[in-house]
Amino acid sequence: MSDYLLEMKGIVKEFSGVKALDGIDLKVHPGEVVGLCGENGAGKSTMMKVLSAVYPYGTWDGEILWEGKPLQAASIRETEDAGIVIIHQELMLVPELSVAENIFLGREITNGGFLDYEAMNAEAARLMAELKMSHVNVAMPVSHYSGGVLQLIEIAKALGKNAKLLILDEPSSALSQTETEILLDLIRGLKHRNVACVYISHKLEEIEAIADTVTVIRDGQFIGSAPMSELTIDKIINMMVGRELTEKYPHEEHTIGDVIFEVRHINCYDPLNPQMKKVDDVSFQVRAGEILGIAGLVGAGRTEMASAIFGYYKGPHSLEVYLNGEQISVKDPEAAVKHGICMVPEDRKRHGIVPLLGVGQNITMAVLPRFTQGGLINEAAEFATIRGEIDRMGIKTASPVLAIASLSGGNQQKAVVSKMLLANPRVLILDEPTRGVDVGAKYEIYKLIYELAKQGIAIIMISSEMPEVLGISDRVLVIGEGQLRGDFVNDGTLTQEKILTAALTRRQMAA
Ligand SMILES: Nc1ncnc2c1ncn2[C@@H]1O[C@H](COP(=O)(O)OP(=O)(O)OP(=O)(O)O)[C@@H](O)[C@H]1O
Numbered sequence: 001m002s003d004y005l006l007e008m009k010g011i012v013k014e015f016s017g018v019k020a021l022d023g024i025d026l027k028v029h030p031g032e033v034v035g036l037c038g039e040n041g042a043g044k045s046t047m048m049k050v051l052s053a054v055y056p057y058g059t060w061d062g063e064i065l066w067e068g069k070p071l072q073a074a075s076i077r078e079t080e081d082a083g084i085v086i087i088h089q090e091l092m093l094v095p096e097l098s099v100a101e102n103i104f105l106g107r108e109i110t111n112g113g114f115l116d117y118e119a120m121n122a123e124a125a126r127l128m129a130e131l132k133m134s135h136v137n138v139a140m141p142v143s144h145y146s147g148g149v150l151q152l153i154e155i156a157k158a159l160g161k162n163a164k165l166l167i168l169d170e171p172s173s174a175l176s177q178t179e180t181e182i183l184l185d186l187i188r189g190l191k192h193r194n195v196a197c198v199y200i201s202h203k204l205e206e207i208e209a210i211a212d213t214v215t216v217i218r219d220g221q222f223i224g225s226a227p228m229s230e231l232t233i234d235k236i237i238n239m240m241v242g243r244e245l246t247e248k249y250p251h252e253e254h255t256i257g258d259v260i261f262e263v264r265h266i267n268c269y270d271p272l273n274p275q276m277k278k279v280d281d282v283s284f285q286v287r288a289g290e291i292l293g294i295a296g297l298v299g300a301g302r303t304e305m306a307s308a309i310f311g312y313y314k315g316p317h318s319l320e321v322y323l324n325g326e327q328i329s330v331k332d333p334e335a336a337v338k339h340g341i342c343m344v345p346e347d348r349k350r351h352g353i354v355p356l357l358g359v360g361q362n363i364t365m366a367v368l369p370r371f372t373q374g375g376l377i378n379e380a381a382e383f384a385t386i387r388g389e390i391d392r393m394g395i396k397t398a399s400p401v402l403a404i405a406s407l408s409g410g411n412q413q414k415a416v417v418s419k420m421l422l423a424n425p426r427v428l429i430l431d432e433p434t435r436g437v438d439v440g441a442k443y444e445i446y447k448l449i450y451e452l453a454k455q456g457i458a459i460i461m462i463s464s465e466m467p468e469v470l471g472i473s474d475r476v477l478v479i480g481e482g483q484l485r486g487d488f489v490n491d492g493t494l495t496q497e498k499i500l501t502a503a504l505t506r507r508q509m510a511a
């Protein structure tokens with residue numbers, strides 16, 4: 001018998017004639033953590049969808065051996081029964097169902113023919129407690145929660161399934177540092193129970209921390225596989241991009257002008273629990289050409305703040321917005337875009353894209369009138385713009401008319417950024433702009449941010465990646481528990497520690 005739990009050999013997967021996977025191998029021992037690395041669009045998610053039979057046997061070529069025997073699964077059900085459990089990159093929770101109902105979706109506990117809510121709630125609560133998420137009310141609809149909690153619910157759902165191999169596709173992109181630590185500890189615990197794991201992440205520090213072995217793929221090709229002990233992050237990057245990446249952050253001179261944008265007294269309350277304040281009287285100004293980083297822990301209220309400014313916060317809220325000294329009303333995103341206030345949202349799937357429309361249609365969506373003459377769309381002009389954007393951002397797509405949902409996660413993100421840039425913003429809010437984006441493409445996005453700053457656009461960048469905030473911001477605001485807790489000029493003396501300390505230091509109540 002083979003001592004591998006899993007052997008994938010020479011996997012080939014085509015989408016309408018284009019090879020997304022071109023003969024890839026992947027091997028996993030029982031209890032081994034394999035880090036799967038590669039740029040956006042390299043084929044990581046596709047490889048895992050082949051394994052879990054999202055793409056059933058017969059829709060790809062090559063061979064999968066599971067515990068030494070050929071695996072020819074026709075459905076996810078079959079691979080789950082075999083012990084292969086996948087947590088997808090894009091979350092699959094049903095917002096209207098409760099946390100417990102989601103965790104037990106498709107394998108509900110019944111008693112005498114009826115759903116046994118008591119048993120499901122108890123087991124769900126146990127799983128959430130294992131993830132140190134005891135404060136989550138498992139009877140509440142999932143829509144009540146956001147960010148890291150959703151990701152952890154998805155993980156709890158997988159834990160309930162008795163996996164021999166757990167596949168985590170970008171599990172930490174919505175997690176805070178603490179939540180990520182919880183997750184990594186959990187994987188170490190599973191490892192002791194001989195559960196293996198394929199861990200996909202663009203955060204290579206996590207790969208370094210958790211992986212026994214690293215497999216790198218590029219453009220659908222197998223590049224190499226080696227024990228982590230023989231690798232470094234720089235070596236992995238080198239294998240991923242095929243060249244050295246020496247600089248992580250571009251440094252480009254840009255002039256900072258006068259204050260062009262100001263918000264005063266942003267207050268937001270929880271939509272379901274209006275007693276609870278999410279954003280507590282935050283005011284700030286941004287100058288033309290200034291890159292204002294907004295740091296804080298995940299869940300500090302930064303996304304709520306940004307959506308209030310952009311006119312789509314769902315709960316009770318109030319704020320004053322000033323553009324060039326004049327108060328304006330931003331009642332919805334359309335009004336915001338008209339005033340030149342644009343936003344790239346955090347939750348791409350919920351707010352950023354229309355999944356079934358083409359890549360191109362998604363890119364030009366916000367500026368269609370520009371291509372319309374006498375009620376007709378000038379398709380040639382629109383197409384030229386789309387082509388230009390796809391080139392400028394390096395969006396990997398076989399064709400601009402492909403549904404955007406078929407692009408890899410990182411490439412969808414580039415398309416969303418592109419869409420907002422076309423709207424010629426004066427103020428651009430970027431909420432976690434590099435989430436799920438590979439190292440090379442990150443650099444491109446930073447360069448773009450500098451380019452926009454040079455044009456005098458005021459940039460507000462929310463990011464949970466401290467090195468990124470420190471790497472490109474001119475000034476950094478720190479938000480903690482909904483309050484503004486720090487305002488620092490990023491003059492080279494600012495550190496992660498200072499930011500964290502500020503985030504955790506409760507503001508003195510005014511006398
Ligand atoms: N359903 C589909 N139809 C057409 N092309 C697809 C489909 N799914 C994936 N592709 C293409 O296959 C390639 C690999 O995509 P995949 O999602 O596996 O990349 P990835 O390595 O997971 O990237 P990321 O880091 O951005 O998540 C991409 O070029 C993508 O556009």
Ligand SMILES: [Mg+2]
Binds near residue numbers: 046
């Ligand atoms: Mg992917």
